[in-house]
Every structure is written in structure tokens, then in C-alpha cells.
Amino acid sequence: xxxxxxxxxxxxxxxxxxxxxxxxxxxxxxxxxxxxxxxxxxxxxxxxxxxxxxxxxxxxxxxxxxxxxxxxxxxxxxxxxxxxxxx
Amino acid sequence: xxxxxxxxxxxxxxxxxxxxxxxxxxxxxxxxxxxxxxxxxxxxxxxxxxxxxxxxxxxxxxxxxxxxxxxxxxxxxxxxxxxxxxxxxxxxxxxxxxxxxxxxxxxxxxxxxxxxxxxxxxxxxxxxxxxxxxxxxxxxxxxxxxxxxxxxxxxxxxxxxxxxxxxxxxxxxxxxxxxxxxxxxxxxxxxxxxxxxxxxxxxxxxxxxxxxxxxxxxxxxxxxxxxxxxxxxxxxxxxxxxxxxxxxxxxxxxxxxxxxxxxxxxxxxxxxxxxxxxxxxxxxxxxxxxxxxxxxxxxxxxxxxxxxxxxxxxxxxxxxxxxxxxxxxxxxxxxxxxxxxxxxx
Numbered sequence: 001x002x003x004x005x006x007x008x009x010x011x012x013x014x015x016x017x018x019x020x021x022x023x024x025x026x027x028x029x030x031x032x033x034x035x036x037x038x039x040x041x042x043x044x045x046x047x048x049x050x051x052x053x054x055x056x057x058x059x060x061x062x063x064x065x066x067x068x069x070x071x072x073x074x075x076x077x078x079x080x081x082x083x084x085x086x087x
Numbered sequence: 088x089x090x091x092x093x094x095x096x097x098x099x100x101x102x103x104x105x106x107x108x109x110x111x112x113x114x115x116x117x118x119x120x121x122x123x124x125x126x127x128x129x130x131x132x133x134x135x136x137x138x139x140x141x142x143x144x145x146x147x148x149x150x151x152x153x154x155x156x157x158x159x160x161x162x163x164x165x166x167x168x169x170x171x172x173x174x175x176x177x178x179x180x181x182x183x184x185x186x187x188x189x190x191x192x193x194x195x196x197x198x199x200x201x202x203x204x205x206x207x208x209x210x211x212x213x214x215x216x217x218x219x220x221x222x223x224x225x226x227x228x229x230x231x232x233x234x235x236x237x238x239x240x241x242x243x244x245x246x247x248x249x250x251x252x253x254x255x256x257x258x259x260x261x262x263x264x265x266x267x268x269x270x271x272x273x274x275x276x277x278x279x280x281x282x283x284x285x286x287x288x289x290x291x292x293x294x295x296x297x298x299x300x301x302x303x304x305x306x307x308x309x310x311x312x313x314x315x316x317x318x319x320x321x322x323x324x325x326x327x328x329x330x331x332x333x334x335x336x337x338x339x340x341x342x343x344x345x346x347x348x349x350x351x352x353x354x355x356x357x358x359x360x361x362x363x364x365x366x367x368x369x370x371x372x373x374x375x376x377x378x379x380x381x382x383x384x385x386x387x388x389x390x391x392x393x394x395x396x397x398x399x400x401x402x403x404x405x406x407x408x409x410x411x412x413x414x415x416x417x418x419x420x421x422x423x424x425x426x427x428x429x430x431x432x
Contacts, residue, residue, distance in 0.1 A: 011160070012167075012194075013161065013164060014157055014160065018194070020176065020211055022176070032211065032213075034194035034196075036192055062211075064194070064210045064211040065210075066193060066194030066210055068160070
């Protein structure tokens with residue numbers, strides 16, 4: 001499945017994650033993550049985002065994530081919301 | 088507990104003055120080009136503010152006793168949401184170097200910093216990727232090049248002379264054209280007239296300048312003057328970005344500059360280039376302006392002559408391509424605008 005516009009979800013407040021998605025240019029899942037806990041949880045957050053995208057059958061996307069210490073369910077719901085807004 | 092509210096203010100109301108007073112306590116001023124301003128307040132007391140102009144987030148401050156309790160986060164979320172709704176997905180922030188860390192926590196990345204100012208871009212932007220794509224799309228090879236950055240508002244024989252000099256003394260020349268559409272001659276027109284006027288110079292490539300060469304994102308004071316200190320800081324930023332990011336990718340070893348008699352901004356800008364570019368292995372070459380009938384040929388002179396309908400004098404300052412354009416129907420609205428305005432651009 002492909003998204004066709006730019007959309008975002010989330011805030012920059014503590015314990016949240018800000019997600020912005022836009023159609024990719026056939027580069028697959030292109031994720032740009034910044035996080036206050038990137039050293040500790042960077043890979044984990046990236047995996048949660050990847051899995052959420054895959055579960056929605058998204059194959060081509062450019063996703064910018066700015067994490068402020070969000071828990072997994074927050075990450076999942078923010079990613080899902082952003083993608084649905086971009087469909 | 089007291090409640091903190093975040094909301095938009097009418098920048099034409101008395102709230103502007105209140106916000107300006109708040110900013111002044113941080114040694115900050117409300118920039119002239121601000122489009123939208125929000126504040127955080129408790130009761131009547133302003134404890135934080137943030138604004139934007141174009142793609143740039145600016146005039147940001149939070150009262151010291153209220154820092155680190157999430158107010159910056161609310162201000163930034165709100166301002167980026169408003170920008171997003173207006174179609175601005177990527178942003179820049181100018182801030183003091185000591186505040187860099189705060190914004191890095193919000194996913195902003197440093198592009199360049201001087202002693203007095205740092206320029207950051209939002210996480211969705213990527214200067215290195217952008218410049219790499221610019222180079223790839225240009226079709227140029229990896230050979231050494233000389234470069235010029237021009238606005239050409241409009242293209243004159245003065246520009247032609249400067250670029251010809253570069254063309255004669257270098258194997259390859261790149262001309263970057265300021266892409267921002269804030270000049271009296273629209274970008275596509277400027278671009279066409281430059282290409283037409285340089286058609287015979289085979290080693291010259293004309294390219295759009297993109298978002299990191301004299302754009303309002305990275306160099307707002309080129310289009311709107313502020314105080315001298317700010318101008319200087321922005322000029323250094325632009326020179327630094329050229330040296331650090333653009334010159335290495337395009338393999339630019341020389342930058343040609345025209346001497347400037349009329350525009351103080353351009354003169355200081357040249358000085359910033361001369362001071363900064365050698366640090367990045369780029370030599371600067373300053374070329375004297377040419378004169379016709381003891382008048383210096385410049386785009387601003389041409390615009391002034393247009394205002395006064397002195398066409399025979401314009402004729403000797405511009406190449407055929409520019410002159411024919413000025414006489415065409417397409418130029419009528421542009422000329423009307425020039426006559427109405429006194430803008431530097």
C-alpha cells in the first residue's frame with residue numbers, strides 16, 4: 001500500500017513521539033529517527049515503527065520521527081494515525 | 088494550580104508590544120517579517136513566546152523560572168502544527184549557539200554555527216542529501232570548477248562581464264541563480280534571461296540555487312534588512328554553508344564576486360565570503376564592475392532607469408535578450424511593479 005500525501009501525528013511533549021510521513025521515492029521504508037533516548041532505545045523504537053508500517057502493508061514511505069521518550073503503544077498509535085491521515 | 092495557556096496573538100494588537108517587552112528581557116527583538124506569533128501565559132503574564140516567518144521558526148523564548156516544565160514543547164508543537172497546516176513541512180531555526188542543545192532534543196540538526204548564531208533544520212530536512220541531489224541532477228562531472236551566485240534582477244552586461252571573466256579563466260563554471268521568488272523579476276524570467284545571455288559560453292552551466300543559497304530560509308536579511316550585527320551573522324552563515332556543503336560536492340575551488348558600489352548588503356556579503364571561504368579551500372576572486380558612459384552597470388541602476396523610462400540608457404546596459412524581453416508583452420506587469428516599488432529587490 002502507498003500513502004499519497006504528507007501527514008503528521010503526535011506532539012513534541014515529553015513521553016510522546018512526533019511522526020511525519022510523506023510518500024517515498026521507491027526507497028522502501030525510509031525512517032529518520034531522533035530521540036532523547038536514542039542510545040538506549042534507538043533500535044527498539046525503529047523496530048516498533050517498522051513493524052507497525054509492515055502490519056499496515058506500507059512498503060514505500062519517508063517517515064520522520066522525533067521521539068521524546070514514548071512507550072511502544074504510543075509509538076504504534078502515532079505511526080498508525082499519521083499513516084491513515086496520509087492515505 | 089495555576090493554568091498555563093498557549094494561544095495565538097494578533098500581532099497588530101497591543102499584545103505585540105507586550106510580547107516585544109517580554110522578548111526584550113532576553114535581548115531579543117520581534118523580527119519585522121514575523122507572520123504568526125503564539126504565547127504561553129499564566130493569567131496576564133507572558134511566560135513564553137514563539138513565532139514563524141516563512142519556513143523559519145524564530146523569536147523563541149521561555150521565562151527562566153518556567154523552563155524545563157514542558158513549555159518549549161507546547162510552543163514548538165503548536166507553531167509547527169500551524170506551519171504544517173499552511174503547507175510548511177520542514178522548518179529552520181535560528182538561535183543562539185548556547186540554545187542549540189534544546190532544539191537538538193526536538194530533532195533539529197545543526198547546519199552551521201558562528202560565534203553568535205546557529206542555524207538548525209528540522210529532522211525531515213537533510214542538507215547533505217539535498218546538495219548531493221542538486222549535483223547529481225546538474226549532470227556535471229567531478230572536475231574543478233569556479234562558481235558564482237547571482238540574482239540578476241534583471242540580467243545585465245555587468246553580470247555578463249563577470250561571468251565571462253570566470254569562463255575565460257576556468258575550465259568549468261557554475262552559475263547558481265537565487266531561487267527565492269522575492270525579486271521584482273520572477274525566478275523563471277531571471278533564469279531564462281541568464282541562460283539566453285550566456286548561451287555562447289560553453290563551459291558555463293546555469294543552475295537554480297535551491298534552498299541553501301541565499302534563500303529566505305537560510306539568509307532572511309538578504310531580503311529584509313535587520314540591524315547590522317544580525318546582517319553580519321547571516322552573511323557569515325550563508326558563506327559558511329557554501330564553503331562547508333556546496334563547494335566540496337561540486338568541487339568548487341574559486342568563487343567570483345562582483346565589487347559593489349551601491350548595495351551595502353552585497354558589499355558586506357562579499358567581505359564575509361573573502362573571510363570565510365578560504366577556510367574551505369575556496370579562493371575568492373573580486374572583479375571590478377564595468378562602466379558604460381561612466382555609469383556603473385548594475386541591475387539596480389537598470390531598475391531605476393526603467394522607473395524613469397530612460398530606454399536608450401537601458402539599451403547599452405543589457406544584452407539583446409534582456410532588452411527584447413523588457414519590450415515584450417510578458418514584461419508589462421513586471422515593469423508596472425518596478426514603477427510602483429522602491430524595493431532593493
